[in-house]
Amino acid sequence: MSSISSIAQxxxxxALQRQDAAANNIANQNTEGYRRERVDQQADSNGGTTTSVSRMPQPGSQLEQDMVDQISSSYSFQANLKTLKVHDQMMGSLLDVKV
Structure with a gap:
């Protein structure tokens, strides 16, 4: 099993990949023939998550979906960052107790 810090990372x-794909989709929404990027996330067998980026089969934009993706990926990043900070604080507290 992976450590909490590697799962959070x-x-x-x-979340950063999802943010990047959504930003790329928004920036290129008026580019002729541009196909949106989609980030698929799967649970890793050792803990954590893996991602893969693919292109949508048909050209077109979905601005509303891209905006929602940006907001949700921002919240996801913040939640994982908080987990990383709490893990760091807990490890520091354990070291204080042992010393």
């Missing part, structure tokens, strides 16, 4: 990386 994989979640942060996944």
């Amino acid at each position: 994989s979640g942060m990386q996944a």
Whole structure:
């Protein structure tokens, strides 16, 4: 089983990939023939998450979906960052108790 910090870091990386894909989709929404990027997330067998980026089969924009993706990925990043901070504080407290 992976440590809490590596699970949180994989979640942060996944959120950043989703944020990047949504930003790319918004920036290119008026580009002729542009196909939206989609980030698929799967649970990793060792804990954490893995992602894969693919293109939608048909050109077109979905501005509302991209905006929602940006907001939700921001919340996901913040939640994983908080988990990482709490883990760091707990490890520091354990070291204080042992010393």
